[in-house]
Amino acid sequence: MGSNPTLSANASFQITSRCIKKAPKAPPAGAFSRQDATRHVLTLHAFWGQSWGNGRRFAPVYLEFFPQMALTDTACKNAKCDPAKPRTRFADAGGLYLEVVSTGGKHWYWKYRFGGKEKRIALGAYPGVPLAKARRDRDAARDVLKAGSDPVQAKKEAKEAHVRAAGNTFELLARQWHTGWKDAHSERHADYVLRRLELDAFPVIGNMPIRDVTAHDLVRMARKIEARGARDIAQRVWQSCGQVFEYAATVVDEAGEQMVSRNPSKDLRPSVALKPRKKTHYARVESKEMPELLRKIEAYAGGPATRLAMKLMALTFVRTGELIGARWDEFDLEAEEWRIPAERMKMKTPHIVPLSKQALEVLAAIHELRGLSGLLFQGERDHEKPMSNGTILGALKRMGYAGRMTGHGFRGVASTILHELGHRHDIIELQLAHQERDEVSAAYNFATYLPQRRKMMQQWADHLDQLRAGAKILPFKAA
Numbered sequence: 001m002g003s004n005p006t007l008s009a010n011a012s013f014q015i016t017s018r019c020i021k022k023a024p025k026a027p028p029a030g031a032f033s034r035q036d037a038t039r040h041v042l043t044l045h046a047f048w049g050q051s052w053g054n055g056r057r058f059a060p061v062y063l064e065f066f067p068q069m070a071l072t073d074t075a076c077k078n079a080k081c082d083p084a085k086p087r088t089r090f091a092d093a094g095g096l097y098l099e100v101v102s103t104g105g106k107h108w109y110w111k112y113r114f115g116g117k118e119k120r121i122a123l124g125a126y127p128g129v130p131l132a133k134a135r136r137d138r139d140a141a142r143d144v145l146k147a148g149s150d151p152v153q154a155k156k157e158a159k160e161a162h163v164r165a166a167g168n169t170f171e172l173l174a175r176q177w178h179t180g181w182k183d184a185h186s187e188r189h190a191d192y193v194l195r196r197l198e199l200d201a202f203p204v205i206g207n208m209p210i211r212d213v214t215a216h217d218l219v220r221m222a223r224k225i226e227a228r229g230a231r232d233i234a235q236r237v238w239q240s241c242g243q244v245f246e247y248a249a250t251v252v253d254e255a256g257e258q259m260v261s262r263n264p265s266k267d268l269r270p271s272v273a274l275k276p277r278k279k280t281h282y283a284r285v286e287s288k289e290m291p292e293l294l295r296k297i298e299a300y301a302g303g304p305a306t307r308l309a310m311k312l313m314a315l316t317f318v319r320t321g322e323l324i325g326a327r328w329d330e331f332d333l334e335a336e337e338w339r340i341p342a343e344r345m346k347m348k349t350p351h352i353v354p355l356s357k358q359a360l361e362v363l364a365a366i367h368e369l370r371g372l373s374g375l376l377f378q379g380e381r382d383h384e385k386p387m388s389n390g391t392i393l394g395a396l397k398r399m400g401y402a403g404r405m406t407g408h409g410f411r412g413v414a415s416t417i418l419h420e421l422g423h424r425h426d427i428i429e430l431q432l433a434h435q436e437r438d439e440v441s442a443a444y445n446f447a448t449y450l451p452q453r454r455k456m457m458q459q460w461a462d463h464l465d466q467l468r469a470g471a472k473i474l475p476f477k478a479a
Contacts, residue, residue: 171206215267284409356461
């Protein structure tokens with residue numbers, strides 16, 4: 001009598017169903033039972049996994065070929081240690097298992113073989129490390145093993161490297177850099193740079209291992225500074241951080257490895273990371289108003305130091321900060337030059353101002369007034385500090401130029417008139433110190449066209465004399 005496929009299938013289903021219905025209470029999650037094995041046999045469950053773990057504790061030897069199902073989040077949550085044992089293991093797959101100890105702690109481990117020996121690597125505690133992450137960490141460790149390395153040893157070396165890196169923070173390297181860097185700069189400027197790092201850089205990236213600092217971290221730092229309206233300071237701090245990274249590239253750690261291999265501050269310019277600068281147009285008089293302004297400066301009845309400061313600014317058209325911070329040791333009166341150091345310049349490159357005869361006369365008057373005691377223009381109350389930044393602006397306001405002229409405005413007027421007189425644009429721009437230059441070009445450019453600039457500055461001073469006197473001005477034709 002032929003077999004009936006439908007009947008056979010139904011019979012199998014009934015047998016399986018009966019076995020399931022009569023199954024006793026399930027053993028702990030992840031463990032084996034005879035009924036589990038019967039169900040595997042009757043339903044031809046596929047063979048998978050490894051024949052070790054908790055199943056071996058609960059199943060006869062002949063059931064080792066049928067391991068339990070992979071773990072679930074619920075099974076992990078409900079897993080408990082066998083009261084009769086100090087620890088119980090609940091296997092997942094691929095060598096991963098959750099070990100539950102009698103005190104209730106649950107920890108992940110991955111079991112593997114390396115160098116002919118069975119080993120295991122800890123992957124963290126549950127539930128801090130959930131099932132999904134434990135599986136990812138197992139796969140990562142397996143990749144290390146496939147690459148020919150021992151995952152436990154690799155983890156140890158990574159931890160040691162992290163400890164070394166944690167000790168080599170950005171702040172530590174920045175202070176080391178500053179200690180050597182400050183000797184080549186004025187005490188005032190060196191203190192300012194360190195103060196800016198302490199206030200703006202260290203709170204954001206100071207505690208980070210310097211190897212871990214990225215361009216994104218610098219952007220985060222710069223935007224925090226920018227948010228309080230200090231965009232220029234954000235750029236300066238960015239540049240100082242770049243110098244710290246350049247220094248760190250020359251330092252090796254305890255393991256003989258280079259502290260950093262690249263400078264993240266070079267990955268993008270701070271001007272890209274920050275909001276575009278709004279063009280500032282400083283108030284300035286028209287060229288035709290200069291004669292009256294020069295005569296009012298000459299007759300200014302306020303402090304003599306303020307009057308002389310305005311005269312020197314008109315003759316040299318330097319920035320206000322560069323003027324009020326001027327020191328006598330920057331002047332070479334025999335060479336008729338004023339050499340402003342890089343740290344006091346906006347572009348951080350040295351600048352030469354050729355001194356006209358008229359400028360030398362103003363300096364002589366300042367010397368008679370204050371002497372050669374450091375600063376040319378000392379503060380009214382504290383002679384160790386320079387004149388206030390608002391002193392010149394206040395004097396112009398008292399002369400009737402509020403909102404019409406500023407100290408910076410002398411630069412714009414000079415540029416306009418010198419172009420009108422026929423002087424070359426590149427020479428004017430060099431004297432205005434407008435070019436933003438790198439170190440190599442700066443070393444060349446700060447003295448470029450110096451003879452032509454000397455001639456231009458003397459002709460500019462003569463032109464101002466003629467304007468003040470009301471004489472007819474003839475345009476200068478450059479050769």
